[in-house]
Amino acid sequence: MSDKKKTTIVLFSGDYDKAMAAYIIANGAAAYDHEVTIFHTFWGLNALRKENQIPLKKGFLEKMFGKMMPRGADKMGLSKMNYLGMGPKMIKHVMKKHNAMTLPQLVEMAQEQNVKMIACTMTMDLLGLQQEELLDGIDYAGVAAYIGDAEQGNVNLFI
C-alpha cells in the first residue's frame, strides 16, 4: 500500500453531465497526485464504448441493449433538460465557446494521467457488453477489486 492519497469513483450514471463531473474530479485529483480509480458499472460503462459498431455474436436481449444504449461518451444524454437531444447540443455549444474539454477529451486525458479505468464485469454480462466494444487499456474486475481500492482512500464517490 502506497502513501499516496486515493480517489475512487464508481461511475454508475450514463448521463453526459454526470460523467463529465466524474472525469473532471478524476483528472483534478490525478493532477494533485492522487491515485485515481474510476469503476464503471451499469450505464457508466457506456462512457467506455467505442464509437464504431464492432461485429459480435450476441443474443437477442444483448443486441437490444446494445442498440438502445449510447455508443460512447459523445452520444450520452443529459440528466436534466435533455429535451430529446437539444440540451446536449446546447451544452456542447457553450462548452466550445468556453474552451471546456468535451467528455471524450476528458476520458482521453484520464488515460494519459494513468487514472485506473475499470469496467465492472458483472454488469457487462448483464448488458451484453464485450471487451472488444470497449476502449483499449481498460481493466476488468468485480466488486471485490472496488472494495480493495475504496478502503485504502478517503475520497470515495458514487456518481
Place this chain on the structure above:
Amino acid sequence: MSDKKKTTIVLFSGDYDKAMAAYIIANGAAAYDHEVTIFHTFWGLNALRKENQIPLKKGFLEKMFGKMMPRGADKMGLSKMNYLGMGPKMIKHVMKKHNAMTLPQLVEMAQEQNVKMIACTMTMDLLGLQQEELLDGIDYAGVAAYIGDAEQGNVNLFI
C-alpha cells in the same frame, strides 16, 4: 469504536438498478469484513417495504404516496430505459440467465450478513410510511445516527 473498516451507504434512490448497486457493494464490503450500514431515506425506503398491503390508518396524502410508490424491492423501476416497465423485465430476464441475484435476494443476503439496515424516521413521516409496512429487523434512526456511523469510516457513498 472498533478497528474494523466501515462502509456507510445512504440509499436515497428508489431505482431497482441503483439499489442493486448499493446492495452489491454492501454485501461485498461485508464479505471483506467491513462493518456496513445502509441508511435508507426518501425513495430508498421503498426497498424495505413488505410486498403485501398492511391495513393502517393514514391521512389522504399518506395514502396517495403509499399507493404511488413501489411496494418492495421487486416492484422498483429502472433509472434508465424503464420503458413503462419493459426495462426491468429485460434486466430481470438477463439476470436470471446469468444467475445474478435479484434485489430481494440481495436485501435478504445483507440481513444474513448483519449489514445494519436503518430506515430514516424523518422521511418515513414525510412519506407516511409506518414500521408495520417495513421488513422485520430494521433499525429506526435519524441523521445524527448517520453522521455517527459515517464519520468513523472512509467508504461513504450516497446512492
Place this chain on the structure above:
Amino acid sequence: MSDKKKTTIVLFSGDYDKAMAAYIIANGAAAYDHEVTIFHTFWGLNALRKENQIPLKKGFLEKMFGKMMPRGADKMGLSKMNYLGMGPKMIKHVMKKHNAMTLPQLVEMAQEQNVKMIACTMTMDLLGLQQEELLDGIDYAGVAAYIGDAEQGNVNLFI
C-alpha cells in the same frame, strides 16, 4: 489543517428532494462539529439562485438556460413523482404538517452554521450564471479547491 472532522458534499443535482438530503446531512454534520463544505456544481447551482430576476447582459443560450432552470431552492422539482409540479406541492404540504424545514430554510440554516458554500465557477460559465444572481456569502472556486477540501476528510458525498 485543523483536527476537526470534515464533511464535503458535491451537490450536482437540481432536485428539491436531493438538495434537501444534502442540506440535512450538512446541517447535521455541522451540529456535530464537523467542518462542512457544499460544492455546488451543474444543476446544484440552482439552489443558490436568488428568487427575483436580476437584469444582466447575457448571450442567447445563457438567457435560455437562465429561463429554463429553476430560480432558487423553492422552485426546484422532485427526482421522483414530480408529476408536473404536483409532487413538490404534496411534499411541501406534508412537510408543513410535520414541521419539517423547507429547502430555503435549510440553506439559510447552513449559512448560519458557517457551512462553507462554494459555487463551481466552471459550470457557472457553462450555464451562464453570474455572481449577482446567486445568494450573498457564497465562495467561488473550481475543482482544485474541492480536491483540497475533500482529501482532508472522510465523509465525502456526491449528491
